Amino acid sequence: MLKRVHFPPSVLPYLLVAPQIIITLVFFIWPASQALWQSMLVEDAFGLSTEFVWFENFQALFRDDQYIGAFKRTAFFSLAVAFVSMSFSLVLAGFADRVVRGAIVYRTLLIWPYAIAPVLAGALWVFMFNPTLGILAYGLEMLGYEWNHQLRGGQAMALVIMAASWKQVAYNFLFYLAAMQAIPRSVIEAAAIDGAGPIRRFWTIIFPLISPTTFFLLVINAVYAFFDTFGIIHAVTQGGPANATTILVYKVYNDGFVGLDLGGSAAQSVILMILVIAMTVLQFRYIERKVEY
Amino acid sequence: MAKIRLDNLRKSYGGTEVLHGVSGEIEDGELVVIVGPSGCGKSTLLRMIAGLETVTAGEIHIGERMVNGLEPARRDIAMVFQNYALYPHMTVRQNMAYGLKIRGLPKEEINRRVEEAADILELREYLERKPRQLSGGQRQRVAMGRAIVRDPQVFLFDEPLSNLDAKLRVQMRLEIRKLQKRLGVTSIYVTHDQVEAMTLGDRLMVLNGGYVEQFGTPIEVYERPQTVFVAGFIGSPAMNFLPAELSDGHVVLGNGARVPGGAGEGEVTLGLRPEHLVADEDGPVRVRVALMEQLGANTLIHGVLEGTDQEMVVSLHGIRDIAEGEVMGFSAPQDALHLFDRRSGRRIN
Amino acid sequence: MVENRPWLAFFTHVVLLIGIAIIALPIWITFVAATHDEIRMTQVPLPLLPGDQFWVNLKATLFGRGLSGTETAPVWLMMLNSLVMALGIALGKIAISLLSAFAIVYFRFPFRMGFFWMIFITLMLPVEVRIVPTFEVVAQLGLLNSYAGLTIPLIASATATFMFRQVFLTIPDEMLESARIDGAGPMRFFFDILLPLSRTNIAALFVILFIYGWNQYLWPLLITTDSDMTTIVMSIKQMLEAAEQSPQWNIIMMTALLAMLPPVLVVVLMQKLFVKGLTETEK
Numbered sequence: 001m002l003k004r005v006h007f008p009p010s011v012l013p014y015l016l017v018a019p020q021i022i023i024t025l026v027f028f029i030w031p032a033s034q035a036l037w038q039s040m041l042v043e044d045a046f047g048l049s050t051e052f053v054w055f056e057n058f059q060a061l062f063r064d065d066q067y068i069g070a071f072k073r074t075a076f077f078s079l080a081v082a083f084v085s086m087s088f089s090l091v092l093a094g095f096a097d098r099v100v101r102g103a104i105v106y107r108t109l110l111i112w113p114y115a116i117a118p119v120l121a122g123a124l125w126v127f128m129f130n131p132t133l134g135i136l137a138y139g140l141e142m143l144g145y146e147w148n149h150q151l152r153g154g155q156a157m158a159l160v161i162m163a164a165s166w167k168q169v170a171y172n173f174l175f176y177l178a179a180m181q182a183i184p185r186s187v188i189e190a191a192a193i194d195g196a197g198p199i200r201r202f203w204t205i206i207f208p209l210i211s212p213t214t215f216f217l218l219v220i221n222a223v224y225a226f227f228d229t230f231g232i233i234h235a236v237t238q239g240g241p242a243n244a245t246t247i248l249v250y251k252v253y254n255d256g257f258v259g260l261d262l263g264g265s266a267a268q269s270v271i272l273m274i275l276v277i278a279m280t281v282l283q284f285r286y287i288e289r290k291v292e293y
Numbered sequence: 294m295a296k297i298r299l300d301n302l303r304k305s306y307g308g309t310e311v312l313h314g315v316s317g318e319i320e321d322g323e324l325v326v327i328v329g330p331s332g333c334g335k336s337t338l339l340r341m342i343a344g345l346e347t348v349t350a351g352e353i354h355i356g357e358r359m360v361n362g363l364e365p366a367r368r369d370i371a372m373v374f375q376n377y378a379l380y381p382h383m384t385v386r387q388n389m390a391y392g393l394k395i396r397g398l399p400k401e402e403i404n405r406r407v408e409e410a411a412d413i414l415e416l417r418e419y420l421e422r423k424p425r426q427l428s429g430g431q432r433q434r435v436a437m438g439r440a441i442v443r444d445p446q447v448f449l450f451d452e453p454l455s456n457l458d459a460k461l462r463v464q465m466r467l468e469i470r471k472l473q474k475r476l477g478v479t480s481i482y483v484t485h486d487q488v489e490a491m492t493l494g495d496r497l498m499v500l501n502g503g504y505v506e507q508f509g510t511p512i513e514v515y516e517r518p519q520t521v522f523v524a525g526f527i528g529s530p531a532m533n534f535l536p537a538e539l540s541d542g543h544v545v546l547g548n549g550a551r552v553p554g555g556a557g558e559g560e561v562t563l564g565l566r567p568e569h570l571v572a573d574e575d576g577p578v579r580v581r582v583a584l585m586e587q588l589g590a591n592t593l594i595h596g597v598l599e600g601t602d603q604e605m606v607v608s609l610h611g612i613r614d615i616a617e618g619e620v621m622g623f624s625a626p627q628d629a630l631h632l633f634d635r636r637s638g639r640r641i642n
Numbered sequence: 643m644v645e646n647r648p649w650l651a652f653f654t655h656v657v658l659l660i661g662i663a664i665i666a667l668p669i670w671i672t673f674v675a676a677t678h679d680e681i682r683m684t685q686v687p688l689p690l691l692p693g694d695q696f697w698v699n700l701k702a703t704l705f706g707r708g709l710s711g712t713e714t715a716p717v718w719l720m721m722l723n724s725l726v727m728a729l730g731i732a733l734g735k736i737a738i739s740l741l742s743a744f745a746i747v748y749f750r751f752p753f754r755m756g757f758f759w760m761i762f763i764t765l766m767l768p769v770e771v772r773i774v775p776t777f778e779v780v781a782q783l784g785l786l787n788s789y790a791g792l793t794i795p796l797i798a799s800a801t802a803t804f805m806f807r808q809v810f811l812t813i814p815d816e817m818l819e820s821a822r823i824d825g826a827g828p829m830r831f832f833f834d835i836l837l838p839l840s841r842t843n844i845a846a847l848f849v850i851l852f853i854y855g856w857n858q859y860l861w862p863l864l865i866t867t868d869s870d871m872t873t874i875v876m877s878i879k880q881m882l883e884a885a886e887q888s889p890q891w892n893i894i895m896m897t898a899l900l901a902m903l904p905p906v907l908v909v910v911l912m913q914k915l916f917v918k919g920l921t922e923t924e925k
Contacts, residue, residue, distance in 0.1 A: 007828045109665075124669070269775075
């Protein structure tokens with residue numbers, strides 16, 4: 001869809017796009033191409049000379065067990081966050097959709113965690129699970145389960161998954177509820193007359209009809225877990241213990257700013273960019289797949 | 294197949310009552326049309342029978358059973374919705390089979406029934422398509438098919454034709470009528486369209502403001518409307534209403550003209566259908582013509598009762614040529630006079 | 643709903659309330675922690691019910707110099723920094739996106755699609771994936787420890803540009819035609835017609851972008867070293883680290899509470915706009 005009519009040509013449009021374009025060039029295109037360039041350079045130990053090495057940094061990365069480990073860990077972390085927070089939201093939205101009056105009240109009470117910064121979400125959860133003080137760690141201890149995410153990698157991973165999922169429930173809930181409410185009432189009523197009870201209706205009518213939303217949320221949650229959870233990891237575990245929670249974005253930051261391995265960090269950046277581009281393309285494909293009632 | 298009995302049904306939302314005690318019996322195999330203007334409560338009534346709305350007071354019986362507390366699925370009914378309510382992610386076949394599958398019918402039986410219904414509705418070649426690949430008329434048919442395969446005791450139709458264009462609506466109206474006759478299933482059909490109501494129904498329930506104004510056959514409703522509302526709602530162009538007085542065997546109009554007919558004394562509203570007035574030089578009803586509409590088959594004459602400002606419409610057969618401003622005389626046969634009590638609006642003759 | 647079973651309705655509400663309880667639990671714990679004194683917050687088990695130190699803690703947090711043993715900016719200053727950053731990012735994004743969407747929709751000029759794609763690319767490159775080189779650019783431009791450095795690199799936005807493009811495309815062509823007949827030039831048309839017609843979209847986007855800006859973490863962490871430029875969101879991490887030595891959880895949790903308050907208020911009070919903004923920028 002494009003406009004038939006336009007304003008006559010002048011320099012004005014260039015002036016209008018200029019701010020956006022200049023910022024994009026200076027802060028996006030230039031750094032991104034720098035990353036691309038640096039990803040093919042190797043600096044010597046004293047930072048005195050650099051050498052152009054083509055794809056050696058990438059090859060090194062994929063030979064590096066730590067990097068491969070971070071890759072697998074990120075995949076697991078993303079899937080876990082998506083699964084935990086989406087299934088929790090799906091259940092709540094399914095019930096909220098049944099509420100005739102007061103659905104808005106429930107929505108209000110469920111969506112506000114969206115506004116909380118990931119790093120704060122991390123802070124709240126790490127406080128509840130603080131091994132010496134935390135209220136939930138204490139509760140677990142009473143039940144005979146010893147919690148110390150500062151020592152145990154599995155528990156650290158569980159903690160960041162919980163914190164990351166908790167924050168994302170709001171978003172998923174909102175989209176699931178909207179998708180369910182977009183289904184015409186009469187379709188649900190027709191199914192009820194056809195003899196389908198609430199649970200059967202959910203799985204045979206509602207769930208299939210909101211599948212585009214599920215797909216969309218899967219991509220959004222994956223992107224969120226990949227990139228936006230940096231604050232959680234940074235505040236809660238610093239990637240530890242023993243790299244048990246080092247995900248890719250954390251590793252880029254850590255290798256670049258703490259480890260000062262510019263070539264390796266740049267190569268990681270490039271790989272992440274490729275991943276984002278792939279996910280964005282996926283997300284845009286979703287737009288074409290909407291249910292028509 | 295089953296009879297339906299409605300017993301003093303009431304429905305309130307919060308503090309407001311929208312149905313004020315609806316009663317009536319629908320015979321086995323009968324098609325009853327519930328008709329009325331929007332907001333009269335007709336859809337609510339249908340949805341109560343379906344079990345989609347709770348009953349505030351009164352009883353609904355389907356067959357021998359009181360169904361008030363039963364869920365829709367247990368009432369053995371099928372419903373065709375205004376927007377068809379097809380399952381968008383299922384093929385036509387799956388749409389029709391869904392209810393049967395839930396009831397646990399064997400696969401062959403389901404297929405047999407679906408294909409039988411598809412044959413009746415000429416949907417055979419569309420069975421594997423999704424609803425979005427169908428035209429409006431075909432979707433309408435699928436919705437019908439979904440009702441048929443269930444072989445229910447009662448069909449409920451909620452304005453099923455209102456989303457179709459005029460031509461298709463006429464065609465589908467006939468098909469629904471044929472189908473219902475053929476299957477002989479007790480049916481309730483809700484519409485706001487009086488033509489649909491007249492042509493489809495064995496009987497009409499005319500609803501207004503939550504009250505039943507009249508419940509009778511189309512002919513009864515047309516010939517002997519029981520209230521001013523029904524008289525004005527059924528028939529097109531609408532009936533003329535003139536304030537009048539009864540006086541020894543005549544109806545005296547506002548301009549003093551005396552139309553023979555009626556009995557008793559008192560203030561009344563006289564109803565005259567435009568198509569029942571007969572052109573008559575010496576007729577007592579004299580109309581000053583303001584405007585003519587030539588429709589080909591007939592001619593509509595708009596004007597006022599002479600000497601008053603009471604507007605009237607007369608419909609005459611064929612093409613007429615009458616000058617504006619001319620005064621025409623009409624007579625009204627006795628059986629074409631509809632007399633209503635001025636205050637209550639109820640029929641008195 | 644279709645079923646009229648009282649126990650089912652009851653069960654529905656129970657499930658929802660449990661869901662809300664799970665969601666609200668961390669906030670409750672935080673709130674409780676912010677209402678007790680320092681001593682109580684080191685005794686296991688920690689309290690589950692609020693104490694009476696809320697106002698004391700609030701004052702100490704807002705105007706104090708951080709946890710004992712650390713010297714940080716007072717929290718009110720951090721909140722001010724956060725506010726400036728959030729407003730700068732939100733308003734900046736809206737302004738430059740409105741202008742570029744206007745140019746792309748209402749003008750035909752060479753490289754129009756080239757510009758469009760260039761903007762599109764920003765969508766694909768979140769800060770997190772190009773941290774080091776972007777930091778270098780900002781450092782070379784001398785923008786470290788400044789509000790400009792905090793905001794400008796983040797205000798290019800493909801999503802906002804796309805959204806305004808969609809909005810403008812739905813405005814009928816006749817508007818432009820009649821404006822031109824009335825003799826309105828492009829900028830006049832922009833201010834008199836387009837802006838008023840996009841008002842609710844702008845407001846909805848503002849809500850989303852304000853939250854986005856307020857919650858920035860990695861970027862301020864990188865470019866601010868001066869403690870007077872710290873934002874409240876990033877201060878939490880420093881406090882968590884300091885908590886190893888001085889576990890003043892009442893102050894830390896009060897800070898967390900203050901850090902989440904503005905965006906949460908925005909979501910709750912402007913729920914309609916928030917929902918609109920969220921659904922429109924994503925689709």
